[in-house]
Amino acid sequence: MAANSENKLQLVHSHIRAFPDFPKEGILFRDICPILKDPAALTAVTDLFEEHVRQNHKQVELIVGLDARGFLFGPLLAQRLGVGFVLIRKKGKLPGATASVAYDLEYGKAEAEVQEDSVAPRQKVLLIDDLLATGGTMYAAIQLMKKQQADILGCMVVIELKELNGVDKLKPHSVFSLVQY
Template identity: 80%
Template sequence: MAAGGESKLQLLRSHIRAFPDFPKKGIVFRDICPILKDAAVLKAVIDLFEEHVRNSHQHVDLIVGLDARGFLFGPLLAQRLGVGFVLVRKKGKLPGPTVSVAYDLEYGKAEAEMQADAVAPGQKVLLIDDLLATGGTLKAACDLMRKMQAEVLGCMVVIELKELNGIDKVQPHNVFSLVQY
């Protein structure tokens, strides 16, 4: 990464707040709200994602954003790349025919879905979210793309919580993270 990239990463790191014991004791919540309220930092994040995509992927058809914070970064990146953006939502949030996959949560189950016509078979997609923790949601989105017969080029996140090993669940897909804890 060029020197400019390193300064952007430092700027990004300085705008991620840690809240110990939120939402429950023993968890350190990484807050991205300061990134979103500072235009220069938000631009730096999208610059870093764009640089990664342009250097690593010759052709991308769609950016796929995960509910809900992937919706914050995905459309900005898609616009920069000149490609479309589609949503992966929690079950019951999208109108019209949908396709869904079930996945396990720490205490229960959930479903991720997208509109049935959102991705065409063979389209090359990149998934984006704010955080990779245990990997359940990102894996479900990858499974949903496979069900839709799309080609997952990779996954991108602002923050990766390495000690939770979420990257293992997403294999064989590559995960690009800007910041790791």
């Protein structure tokens, strides 16, 4: 990794806060809010994602962001790349005809959906979110994109919690993470 990229990665890392016992006892929550508050840190995240995509996924046509923090990074990246952005939302939040999948979360169950006309069959997509923990939410997004017959190029996250092995659930899809704990 180039020195400039390494500096950006250090900047991102320095803007992630840890909150013990949130949202419940025994969980160490990694907070990205300081990244969003600092223009240089937010630019660094976008730069690092853009660099990765331009080097590895030149054929991408859509960035697909997961509710809700994928919405923070995805549109910025899509704009930089000159491609579209699509939302995957929690059930009941999108108008019109939707496709949906049910999935398990770390703390319960949920359902995700996408507007049926937002992704065309064979469109090349990259999924983006802030965090990969157990992989449940990203796995649901992958299943949703498969329902849409999209070509999934990979997944991207700001933070990966390695000890929870979320990447194993997403195989054979690749996961690119900026920061790992």
